[in-house]
Amino acid sequence: MVDISRSIGRDVFGHLPDGRVVERVTLRGGAGFEARILTYGATLQALMVPDRAGQCEDVVLGHDDLAGYVEGRRFFGVTIGRYANRIANSRFVLDGQEVRLAANDGPHALHGGPNGFDRQLWHIADLGDDASPHVTLAHVSPDGEGCYPGRLAASVTYRLTGSTELTLSYEARTDRPTIVNLTNHSFFNLDGGACGLQALDHVLTLPAERYLAIDDGAIPLPGYPRPVAGTPFDFRSPMAIGARIRRDDVQLRNGRGYDHNFCLDAAAEPQFAARLEAPRSGRILELWTDQPGLQFYSGNYLDGSIAGKRGVLYRQSDGVCLEPQIWPDAPNREDYPSARLAPDGVYRHRSIYRFRSVQG
Template identity: 65%
Template sequence: MNTPSAPRVSRSSFGTLPDGNEVECVTLQDAGGFEARIITYGAALQALLVPDAAGRRDDVVLGHDTFDRYLARRQFFGATIGRYANRVAGARFVLDGEVVQLAANDGPNALHGGPEGFDRHNWRIVTIEEGARPAVTLARTSADGEEGYPGKLEVEVRWCLSGPMELSLDMTARTDRATVVNLTNHSFFNLAGAGSAGDILDHRLTVAADHFLAIDAAAIPLSQSPCAVAGTPFDFRAGVEIGARIRNDHPQLRNGRGYDHNFCLARAGDAPHFAARLADPGSGRVLELHTNQPGLQVYSGNYLDGSSAGKSGRLYRQSDAVCLEPQAWPDTPNRPDFPIAYLFPGEVYRHTTLYRFMHG
């Protein structure tokens, strides 16, 4: 295994947009073989190389080897999602007494920021930091009215190797008008390796949540949500294999075609807290996720249907990966009973997520 003798950062071209602008890749490496590759298109995590218990490195996130495949089909692999991750019912909400009409792209609803969300834009590199904790900061300006959202939004995303086998993600946003903001990262994890023959149904998942949001057939939270996880296939508090109950005849598993639900985290606040643990028995890789967000969307790759090739020409199929997406709760702008997702001038939106890897 070739690993650097010290942490380092490199910068290279990853492709070219139709308008001629370059898409870049920034590679962050530590001295132990832990490596993250960030591309400017979608401020996305394109690859994450993690040693297993025997020291063998594998890329543990799904995606593409070349830029043209990211451009050809929108699948959110590793992308920064905004302005509003998840769904807004009816693609509308009321803010300061006025109806805000969004661009609908999921039936009548708005999903992941609309048809041209943050994942479909080429971000600019602001800073690259070398030294013991390599990092890159990317930024973009979302214009007032983009996809229907009010206010000019200035957004920054910082990826950093913040410790041994630890990748940190810090996202900030500022607005000049009252708006809503809900950012997340949409990485698809398979701790056995993105090129492995195995799925994630044997991965053991722990989620620090006593409640989840039940959804209708369009994935909009029901009026009676949140619901207790106790006694349901959504109880991951003690840790259970993802596949253990995914095929149970439960109405919520039918609505989501598996897991595609927001878990209401037991703690929230300014500092990151433990939210989830994912463990692969074969490789010994373990991911612990800490975040300051109030919700965690767990998505079991239900719509991966083998219709497009990923890295190394592998066809991604259902349950080949799981997404763990820290965020505000879905449809919060229409649900005054949910934690708020408003941002006002003079305030700073702050999202922090830590991906801590270990062997177990």
């Protein structure tokens, strides 16, 4: 690795089958805190976070080599686009015109379709080694790519905004009306991504009072968001993720666990959206976002068929996702927050991941 400064490193992570180089940028904070970002998929490949004893471990699931990301598609740490989450029946109407997308989740379009932003090689547009070291990655999606209208120029900036704080800032512009919804899809295990333990004992606080109920295809049901009160989806007070995950609840059956959008209040500045604490390690993650939704996914489809870092087989709930975003299937729902982007507008999304630890 070449150290550009004490706060930034840059090296070659591997080569794609066509020979293109995939780079990795390392941003260094305090107390051993590090974020390692790949140009392939604009991926958060590793996140080193100290525990209550000051020992750093990588707290996100993923792979130690490029082949793991290229040969499989489990969305470990990647940037999702053009549209995060699902679009029902792979179609929507935009300004009176029907748009048909490529289906890749049964009849539905998931995470941008078969070749979403997570399958693209982004380029490094900017590096900064000042008090807040950062890397900006950019990608241009041509008009019609994935059947989405408009040429979309997107970027994501990973920036250390504190000694143990990582901020992700997204922007996108288009040359014709389109839809856009970008997010990061990291799987977190605050005891360590290769610890071999489930994250079901992690304690989650999620202030949302409403969530979107789904059908067995994970598409939101018609009607208004449902209240979390009196359901297994009430995390307004701290609760272990596994405390109610095996209840006989139709929504838990439909999602095979938690895989639901929690409805937040979108704001001009990031607001508190979630807190995740690991009792074993003492690590705490606080998530702040300006997005109107947070998809909480309890790693239900991890099945032991994928070997991750250190050769560990990832099994159900070995990591959990907290994905800030616009609501799923919003292009088909006039009563949902809009995902429409016009040529005279700019899509923006900012999320902050703050880490600390508590003493045992």
